[in-house]
Amino acid sequence: MADRSYENQAPQKLQGKYQAMVVCCILGIGSLVSWNSMLTIADYYYQVFPDYHPSRVLTLVYQPFALGTIIILSYHESIINTRKRILIGYIIFTISTLLLIVLDLATKGRGGIGPYIGLCALVASFGLADATVQGGMVGDLSLMCPELIQSFMAGLAVSGALTSALRLITKAAFEKSNDGLRKGAMIFLAISTFIEFLCVMIYAYVFPKLPIVKYYRRKAASEGSKTVSADLAAAGIQNQSDLTDDDSKNQRLSNKELLIQNIDYALNLFLIYVCTLSIFPGFLYENTGKHGLGDWYALVLVAMYNCWDLVGRYTPLVKWFKIENRKVITIAVLSRYFLIPAFYFTAKYGDQGWMIMLISVLGLTNGHLTVCILTTAPKGYKGPEQNALGNLLVVFLLGGIFAGVALDWLWLIGKKNAF
Numbered sequence: 001m002a003d004r005s006y007e008n009q010a011p012q013k014l015q016g017k018y019q020a021m022v023v024c025c026i027l028g029i030g031s032l033v034s035w036n037s038m039l040t041i042a043d044y045y046y047q048v049f050p051d052y053h054p055s056r057v058l059t060l061v062y063q064p065f066a067l068g069t070i071i072i073l074s075y076h077e078s079i080i081n082t083r084k085r086i087l088i089g090y091i092i093f094t095i096s097t098l099l100l101i102v103l104d105l106a107t108k109g110r111g112g113i114g115p116y117i118g119l120c121a122l123v124a125s126f127g128l129a130d131a132t133v134q135g136g137m138v139g140d141l142s143l144m145c146p147e148l149i150q151s152f153m154a155g156l157a158v159s160g161a162l163t164s165a166l167r168l169i170t171k172a173a174f175e176k177s178n179d180g181l182r183k184g185a186m187i188f189l190a191i192s193t194f195i196e197f198l199c200v201m202i203y204a205y206v207f208p209k210l211p212i213v214k215y216y217r218r219k220a221a222s223e224g225s226k227t228v229s230a231d232l233a234a235a236g237i238q239n240q241s242d243l244t245d246d247d248s249k250n251q252r253l254s255n256k257e258l259l260i261q262n263i264d265y266a267l268n269l270f271l272i273y274v275c276t277l278s279i280f281p282g283f284l285y286e287n288t289g290k291h292g293l294g295d296w297y298a299l300v301l302v303a304m305y306n307c308w309d310l311v312g313r314y315t316p317l318v319k320w321f322k323i324e325n326r327k328v329i330t331i332a333v334l335s336r337y338f339l340i341p342a343f344y345f346t347a348k349y350g351d352q353g354w355m356i357m358l359i360s361v362l363g364l365t366n367g368h369l370t371v372c373i374l375t376t377a378p379k380g381y382k383g384p385e386q387n388a389l390g391n392l393l394v395v396f397l398l399g400g401i402f403a404g405v406a407l408d409w410l411w412l413i414g415k416k417n418a419f
Helices: 010-014 017-040 042-048 054-075 082-107 113-142 146-174 180-209 211-222 229-234 255-261 263-277 282-286 294-317 326-349 352-376 383-412
Strands: none
Touching: 017 042, 017 054, 017 082, 017 113, 017 146, 017 180, 017 211, 017 294, 042 054, 042 180, 054 113, 054 383, 082 113, 082 180, 082 229, 113 146, 113 383, 146 180, 146 294, 146 352, 180 211, 180 229, 211 229, 211 383, 255 263, 255 383, 263 326, 263 352, 263 383, 294 352, 326 352, 352 383
């Protein structure tokens, strides 16, 4: 009976959709803004820790924690309180970003192995928070309409574009001033801390009360989902009759069955991020040689990647561009690997115009294919299965990032003074 009551609620289903899209976008920004700030101020960390390959090492520290955490959380996702999980993630982000500022002020911006270990520890906590937030949010939004997951994924790219734009502004503003890089880096981290705190407030008090969010969560509860009960309580819905104990409703595909049915989506997500992270950002900072743009060059390339990644995450909203055919997605993902030799030869023989064009293609295809997969895969499943599948797909996404980051070191082979 519980299912039928949702058929008459079509108007409520659409209420607050655009507010929800904006909120999801902000939550997406919060999911990655701290990490993107770290990547974007990498030129400051190269100045403070010149011998430690910051953009490569920090990424390599971050990823095992992100991957390990998401694997554990995905395995137990059906019994985890999603609301607590996501709030804890945003709180860890807020505290860790604030501690980066404290660390820099305490060491007066000096290098050395001690501060570097402290930096690595805080980056590890970012990995922990990222898996907690991203897996939780993608799982939660997978049981809602595709536009919300698209907005959240777009928010991840907005954080990149935003940090790149701010970085170019702060570099221009402080270029001539004494200690300019450090001032720019501190401004960055302060803005990131504020955004993370804003996300804690928005997720705790605004998101659960949106009509469209309440509608989908009640629908998921009626399909046997236990993960939404705390969110429903936060929205003031204590209707426990929806949270049924009827075994016929609680029957769902196991994680293994879901993975077997969606293995192509999972592997494609993995391959997308292996390709992207084997080039971005380490190769851009360390392997592109000397150019007319000087030390602006890597920043411009990172900004171009972030902007086109953002565009790519919105293109699936146009019906003609959205790829839903599984074979076509696989062909598109595999064809991106031609970019790796293209980058190698462009860095060796090409000029900066070609490199900017290549990095734009890398960003555009990364964003577009990610959103196509994450919005198409959950269709046709019940709420609890959609939540589980969202978590599983994020496992492969983060696994791809980890593998890509490890492969990024291969560019250093054969270089003098590489290690």
